Amino acid sequence: MSHPPRRSSMLSTSSSAQTVTPSEKQVPPQPQLQTPTQSNPGLRVPSNRKTIYDRHLNRSRNAESSRASFAFLFGEMVTYAQRRVTGIQDLERRLNEQGYPLGLRLLDLLFYRTMSSSSSSALSSSSTSASPPNRPLRILPLLHLIHGPLWRLLFNRPADALEHSVSPDTPNEYMITDNDPLVNSYISVPKEMNQLNCAAYVAGIIEGVCDGCGFEAKVTAHNQPTELWPSRTIFLLRFGESVMEREKVLERAGVK
Amino acid sequence: MSYYFTILSPTDVPLFNIAFGTSKSGGDGIARFRFPDAAQNTYMTQFIIHSSLDMLEEAQWMGGNMYLKHIDTYPPASAYISAFLTPSGTRFLLLHQPPQPNLPASGAAGAGGSIGSSTMSLSSSGMGGSGLFGGSGMGSSGRTSSSSIAANPTAPQTEEAVRQFMTEVYEGYVKTVMSPFYKRGMEIRSPVFRSKVSAAGRKWL
Numbered sequence: 001m002s003h004p005p006r007r008s009s010m011l012s013t014s015s016s017a018q019t020v021t022p023s024e025k026q027v028p029p030q031p032q033l034q035t036p037t038q039s040n041p042g043l044r045v046p047s048n049r050k051t052i053y054d055r056h057l058n059r060s061r062n063a064e065s066s067r068a069s070f071a072f073l074f075g076e077m078v079t080y081a082q083r084r085v086t087g088i089q090d091l092e093r094r095l096n097e098q099g100y101p102l103g104l105r106l107l108d109l110l111f112y113r114t115m116s117s118s119s120s121s122a123l124s125s126s127s128t129s130a131s132p133p134n135r136p137l138r139i140l141p142l143l144h145l146i147h148g149p150l151w152r153l154l155f156n157r158p159a160d161a162l163e164h165s166v167s168p169d170t171p172n173e174y175m176i177t178d179n180d181p182l183v184n185s186y187i188s189v190p191k192e193m194n195q196l197n198c199a200a201y202v203a204g205i206i207e208g209v210c211d212g213c214g215f216e217a218k219v220t221a222h223n224q225p226t227e228l229w230p231s232r233t234i235f236l237l238r239f240g241e242s243v244m245e246r247e248k249v250l251e252r253a254g255v256k
Numbered sequence: 257m258s259y260y261f262t263i264l265s266p267t268d269v270p271l272f273n274i275a276f277g278t279s280k281s282g283g284d285g286i287a288r289f290r291f292p293d294a295a296q297n298t299y300m301t302q303f304i305i306h307s308s309l310d311m312l313e314e315a316q317w318m319g320g321n322m323y324l325k326h327i328d329t330y331p332p333a334s335a336y337i338s339a340f341l342t343p344s345g346t347r348f349l350l351l352h353q354p355p356q357p358n359l360p361a362s363g364a365a366g367a368g369g370s371i372g373s374s375t376m377s378l379s380s381s382g383m384g385g386s387g388l389f390g391g392s393g394m395g396s397s398g399r400t401s402s403s404s405i406a407a408n409p410t411a412p413q414t415e416e417a418v419r420q421f422m423t424e425v426y427e428g429y430v431k432t433v434m435s436p437f438y439k440r441g442m443e444i445r446s447p448v449f450r451s452k453v454s455a456a457g458r459k460w461l
Contacts, residue, residue: 045448052431053448104344104440105433111322111343112430115423134320135343141320212344214266214316250317 057112064156071186078187078198088196092221096204103208110149111135136213137255139239139247143174146206154205155182172239176206179229197221199233206235216240258287258353259461260301261453263429265441266345268309272444272453275301279458289353290333304330305351308337312349316341322426323419326410336410340422342429344440348422352461354408417460424456 045051081094114133136142143162151159165173181199189196199221210217218238226232239247257278263271275287275298289301308328315324328337333353340348408414428449432438 051446051448052435053428053446053452055431057427057430057434101440107344108342108430108433112427115322116427133322135322135341137317137320212266214345246317253318255317255319 057109058116061113067182070182074183074198074201075186077201088193091196092200092203095198095200096207096219099201099204099206100208100211103205103210104212105208106150106153106205107209107212110145110153114149136215138250139174139215139243141256142210142213142215143176143237146209147176150206150209151178154202170238172241172244174237174239176235176237177224177232178202178235179232181231181233184231184233194223197223197233199235202233203235206237210237210239215243217243257283257355257461258289259457260287260289260305260351261425261457262302262305262349262351263425263444264306264309264347264349266347267441268306269441270302271346271442272449273302274450274453274457276454276457276461278461280461285454285458300333301335301351304333304335305337305349308339308349309347311337312339312341312347315339323422325415325419338415338418338422340419340426342426344433346429348425348429350418350421352414352418421456421460424460425453428452428456 077098078091078095081098082091085091085094111133134141136145147159147162151157159176160179161175161177163175163177165171165175167173178199181202183199183201184197187198189198203219203221207217207219210219217240220236220238222234222236224232224234257280258275259277260273260275262273265271275289277283277285277287279285307330311328312324315327322341322343324339324341326336327339329335330337335351335353338350338352340350342348429444432444432446432449433440438444
């Protein structure tokens with residue numbers, strides 16, 4: 001239904017209408033008429049004929065990006081989010097929103113990688129069983145997924161602690177602790193903004209993962225420095241009413 | 257065997273759809289759906305496939321597998337629907353319709369069934385393989401010849417073939433999603449993705 005026109009005279013219009021198509025990410029200006037499977041005048045592919053669909057998703061699985069370039073990029077992201085911001089809350093919200101789409105993507109990537117390499121146990125944790133990875137249905141498997149595989153994917157180590165709120169008033173609150181979040185290692189927060197925690201970005205990623213799995217949640221990052229770990233951060237996950245209701249139903253049904 | 261494959265976002269927005277036929281056993285890869293009103297073919301497939309969403313949402317929380325297998329059947333058109341659920345909540349739905357009503361008790365299909373079968377015989381006149389198929393379907397002993405994943409939509413081989421298909425599409429989908437220019441809920445318009453899906457269909461179905 002969405003085939004681009006086949007006449008090459010339509011090339012200019014069709015290509016302008018298609019600029020958002022994901023496969024045209026890395027396009028040089030000259031039109032290459034041959035795609036690997038069909039010739040299609042509307043599609044422009046890079047000179048090496050490799051679209052994102054021809055690249056293997058596991059190619060970069062053990063590759064790490066430079067910490068310096070990440071710090072630089074993240075610094076720019078914070079600066080960007082800080083423009084015309086009304087307060088610390090607003091800044092954290094913006095950082096959270098930047099992380100959210102990443103969480104959604106990582107979720108799919110994580111499962112794809114676990115699925116395609118079920119033999120290696122690098123990503124499969126105790127919660128997601130080895131060969132066919134399961135979607136998390138209950139809160140606890142989801143938290144283990146975040147605490148283990150997700151953290152390893154992002155930071156190459158699991159998170160430091162996973163706790164449930166002890167207060168009976170807030171059974172929907174869970175906490176994930178990171179003693180030394182990577183995102184904060186090169187950020188010095190000015191005194192007057194000491195409430196700010198730029199790990200709100202990571203909180204956004206967690207929120208994306210929860211939401212993607214169907215667990216509506218609000219995630220916030222809080223400073224909890226100790227003597228040993230001055231930048232210790234607690235990610236507070238507050239699950240929504242609907243999630244808690246479903247949790248009860250599933251518990252009764254015996255779903256793990 | 258005719259297939260209609262669609263991808264729905266977690267908020268039920270259609271992201272991608274494609275109709276194709278089997279390429280196994282001499283099939284030519286063109287979808288030939290048998291519905292009472294031939295003019296409304298596309299509407300019917302969409303209607304049937306979307307009506308299975310309730311079943312999908314029920315099955316979603318019963319097991320953690322991504323591939324939910326065959327979840328729904330629409331007997332009047334003998335259409336079977338298999339589902340695959342990505343961890344991020346996107347649904348892949350595949351409607352498959354065997355060339356001949358699999359169950360001999362097609363009285364329920366009524367007039368629609370008879371019209372459908374007549375159009376079927378018309379369309380299958382061109383290819384020998386399909387005629388052979390119909391013959392084996394008539395036997396309806398469940399286990400038809402080993403090559404026919406089409407004749408029995410609920411057989412383990414069919415489930416396995418559909419699972420392989422879904423897994424391959426999932427790979428393409430993850431690649432789409434990983435593109436920084438793709439936002440959740442956007443229609444997938446890439447012709448490369450489309451060709452990948454039809455290649456997977458040729459390979460497995």
